[in-house]
Amino acid sequence: MSEKALSVKELSFRYQEDSPYVLNGVSFDVYKGEWLAIAGHNGSGKSTLAKILNGLLLPAHGEVSIQGKHLSEETIWDIRKEIGMVFQNPDNQFVGSTVQDDVAFGLENNGVSVEEMRQRIPEAIKLVNMEEFIEQEPHHLSGGQKQRVAIAGIIAAQPSIIVLDEATSMLDPSGRMEVLQTVRKLQEDKKITIISITHDLNEVAMADRVIVMNGGRVFAEGTPEEVFQLGPKLSDIGLDLPFAVKLSETLKNKGIAMSKIHLTNEDLVDELWKLYSNK
Template identity: 55%
Template sequence: MRDKLVEFRNVSFRYSEGQPWVLNNCSFEIYENEAMAFIGHNGSGKSTIAKLMNGLLFPQEGQIMINGRQVTPESIWDIRRDVGMVFQNPDNQFVGTTVQDDVAFGMENRGLPRQEMVKRIDEVLTAVDMKDYLLTEPDKLSGGQKQRVAIAGVLAIFPQVLILDEATAMLDPKGRTEIMQTVAEIQKQRHLSLITITHDLREVVQAERVIVMNEGRIWAEAAPRDIFARRAELRDIGLDVPFVAALSDNLKQAGVPITHEALNHEELLEELWISRSKM
């Protein structure tokens, strides 16, 4: 049984008095070493959830608990030791003149000894395959390399929860795949809770659990396979489904006997092989 790391208790939030609620009475839990994804159309509240977890915003109603502590203006510095966040644009996170300096920044703010900082810099840059760029200026890096360094800077503070808020949105498909493979490996090594907020359905299918947001409320919460089985309902609220799922539907309509929901190409090929052997 895994312990709870994040808990939203009837949380509501709006940016100013009189405006509509961006989040409306939301409750959910995230457990240690869990990979969770949030999806929803623009304005559904998913990025607001990320900022609330990290203490960048505070709810008008309800409570947010991180590792047993309530998120308040008084507790945010302790909370941010446990919750690391990577944003869509890595340039917004860079503060150092070199890759090394940037990764060291968070550790310096926490007063870590220099010897420990050097050790962690080596570890995290090795983990994201950026060790050879130790003294490189961030603006000389590609988009994917910048995002790797941003992730390394967060990992260096040893968070228990890693939030990726549209962190691959500015990358090409190859860069997205590489970043998500790196993050998946790091999550397993570090036993992190990984929270992915994304529009990329290929990232969603890698999660253990998905929360679908719609108009500030939790519309559904289930495993990816169960979420994407509700294809017509998802389209009704303006969301797409993975290409493989849509292709499976077309094949079924064409008379191909597919019996299980496929989430990726490998699963679909397996289904096609099974159906062919039965013919």
């Protein structure tokens, strides 16, 4: 078994003493170097969970451990150094007048030396393929480019875990794919642990493993392939299966010899091309 990066045990939370719990007995582990997607509709508890993981909220009951440290008022600042958050709207994260300045901002706040910053900043910008925009004003960039800059700022701080909190929900399909491919490259090249909080099952399809939340509890857990087999049960809790999954299943039911249920449009097109190019 891989080493744990993060562990959640019997986590419960409510915003007021007399209000219902928005998280109720949630438990799961995240392993170093994996990409875990946490999916659910609005109100499922996933956004509250993201805030707890970053120490913005503290659990009412249960325990969160990150890199072996238990989350508490005493350890919040240490834990925040381990987790980098990328939020829904990248415009809310920009403070620098150029891409380079923006990536530098977090390092300055953390007291990183100038010499270290000179090394980290270009490395982080290169990792997200934004070198040619290093002197650009962030607000002149496309949505996908802005999120890549936001990710560069997180990478430069060298956290062990990156949490994407609905980070692609405001992007068009091109920008969304741009960001997700960047995340995949970081995970593979730098072995960074990724947790993506999302309601978009197309994003879930790119993860290694997925947890589905519903009503503040874990509804399902497994690989994307395993979870997507729930089909109508996911629709019943407000989640829409990716187009490629639905079409793969339809073609299979029509008697077309599909090798598997495909998670992405690209994989589905590749198999259909191979099937019919030989005829």
